[in-house]
Amino acid sequence: MKYNPQKIEKKWQKQWEKEKLYEAKDFGHKNYMLLAEFPYTSGNLHMGHWFTYSIADIYGRYLRMNGYNVMYPIGFDAFGLPAENAAIKHGSTPEKWTKKNISNMTKQLHSIGAGFDWSRVVDTSDPEYYKWTQWIFLKLYEAGLAYRAKTFVNWCPHDKTVLANEQVIDGKCDRCGNIVEQRELSQWMFKITSFADVLIDDLEGLDWPETTKIAQKNWIGRSEGAKIKFPVKDQEHAVEVFTTRPDTIFGATFLVVSPELAKKWIEIGWKASQEVIEYISTSLRKTELQRQEESDKTGVFAGFNAVNPMTEKEIPIWVGDYVLGGYGTGALMAVPAHDQRDFEFAKKYTLPIKEVVLNEGDFIGKANESEGVLINSDGFDGMPSVEAREKITQALKDKGLGEFHKTYRLHDWILSRQRYWGAPIPMIQCSECGYQPVPVEDLPVKLPKLTDFLPVEGGKSPLARSEKWVKIKCPKCGGPAERETDTIDTFVDSSWYFMRYTDPKNEQELVSKEKMDKWLPVPLYIGGREHNTMHLLYARFITKALNSLGVIEFPEPFLSRRNHGVIMGPDGKRMSKSKGNVIDPDTEVDKYGADSVRMNFAFLGPFEQDYAWNSNNIGGVNRFLNRVWNILERFNDKQRTVKEAREIDVAISRAVKDVGNDIKQHKFNTGVSGLMKLVNSLEAEVGEGKLSKENTEKILKVIAPFAPHITEELWQEVLGNSDSVHLQSWPEYDEILLDQELITLVIQVNGKLRDTLQVKPGISEDEVKNLALVSDQVQRSLEGKEPKKFIYIQNKLLNIVI
């Protein structure tokens, strides 16, 4: 019979599902949730999904064979803007479109032949799921961690919705690529900033890629310094600034406030000049991108002065849009001698520049931003700048005008979306009582079915159009009230889905304590780098928030994290329909079978790296599987000599040991090469038909994690076993046998390879020397000279120095 993957793969996929072979039982022992990011439902499965799910599956199968109770769950990230946009584009509704995708993806997921636990599927757009997303919102609201506030937000004019900072890349919408505008709107937010410190500090204990940790640290962007108050001349109030260089305060010759802060001052009664008002409104009309791209700094004198609390001298206050409204206090003390941006501003508007830190070097025409010794700073002269930071802040603190302060680049997470396809925010607005939470017993707040769900300009959610749905009684006073019409950001849905896998049908709680204790936190999470500062940060925040509220008992969701690479098109560019370089996994499966596709991904190389799709590679592993089939299918257990039996045992032992170690270390590529070596040596040295049944079984077991279908077929149909190969234990290997094998000892002369010797392990130095010195090769290289020195490394090499 010929190897026919299409036929045997479908057969076993059905059989496995029928037998519920991969459903995880809630044991209390060696439980292991193997988490791979669930797919987003805007389309079908692509090569990237296949890559992730195949390599994770290899690892999962290996763990199962080593006695772990593995849960390999799968679900669907089904809500959100991209799914809604795709539905609009295809003239469908988000619900129909998503359902259709889920059903097709389910078929595709089965075709991988992965050991998914289909009894635990979650769908974030299912009311039974988003009920708990809404519950989490209410929990955080009760605790003051969810709040509503008016701020400047990122508005995508194309998608007609607010975006979180994490969803803005280079000033553009993460999803559609349009330039994002700034608008001032009232939005619901999560107080992620109150966890900023632990989100940085707890990274230390995690087994995560260093790159991901650093990306998160950079994203949170902690800086330490001081908040300092500069009293306004002849007035009650003061301008507060944040600085990381309080040591340079004696050189602060003016203040600059952001247009955002200046606007707030006007709102509370400041009578600004016409020039200032115009400057502010021009600046605020600019997009974030425009403001960043301007190299030339602009500003305008505010019309009044502040007092430098250290020098007690009057300094002017300016409004300038190089100062960001959303960072620190929205105002800064300008030290033109020691900050390049302030220097440029001072040069342009001829403001005074005063040097206060002395150090060697030429700083003509630019600011000196390095550390040094203080000058022109009264009692602090001669003090190193690092020390002066402490002392000056302390001095200011004593005056009641300063304090040590940390500030963060991270902003609170804006979770309101003015779009249809999401979980409604469970809040009710009453004209008498203000915002009131939906009572928990009324959850879920179901998303109403709308015929017209398209987004509109102006910041109103489509849900506002369903009057029947919007109108409701106030849960507090019973008077007329309205539902909140914005929906929850999809990233909230996906920030807790892994918890739900442990207890997907629980109607009483998010997750029962019993299940949580058995499965969480997640020991290993495999996913894409694009989530470094989005999903992974959000999931950590939600975990920490729920942990602080006593809902869950662990402070970190994912103990180890591995990022997988991206599968590019054959041209080395990201696959996309517009580039016409998309390779469809289904086509490859039809052609070569799932086992070949899986093995191809394992064999590519380290799975953290990106790869261009190369159709030749898959031909290689397909050829390999054909050879496996041909050798093992004709299994007939002929007589073999002692020597042959030993050679077979050595080859198998070596594979069991090496391949096992490779999988354990996630080195799937060398694992495959180990299997290829095994088959090569069996073919070359022994030929077909000389494997015992025991030999054959061991071989199938080590291939099984990589190619589950072909091994199952051979295991059951050819060897006649009645249970699955995937329920077997990982085979034992004979360490002593491996230790007795001849080793290749390297003979060098002056560090250059001249000969090799096949010797028994443990051979003595003298024996090696004698063998080496009679070698023709060695003699020729010695050129008649006397060896000065011998370097001998046991079982490795002899280096003769002349």
Added chain:
RNA sequence: GCCGAGGUGGUGAAACUGGCAGACACGCCAGCCUUAGGAGCUGGUGCCCGUAAGGGUGUGUGGGUUCAAAUCCCACCCUCGGCACCA
């Protein structure tokens, strides 16, 4: 600008704590088989010299440590990624 990761054949890559560089494949070349092959099998394949045996050379560049360096140290070049008018 700051921070991080990485540079090994024509290609993907391998090389455990410094110890045979290029395992395992892809591709290519030659041969066998075949009416045919985007099938199969056998052999070869870093580069240079040589029919060969063999010799030289070789892991981004330059230097260093060592009996011995892809691996350790110093300087530099290049590629990719994160942050960036962040005070």
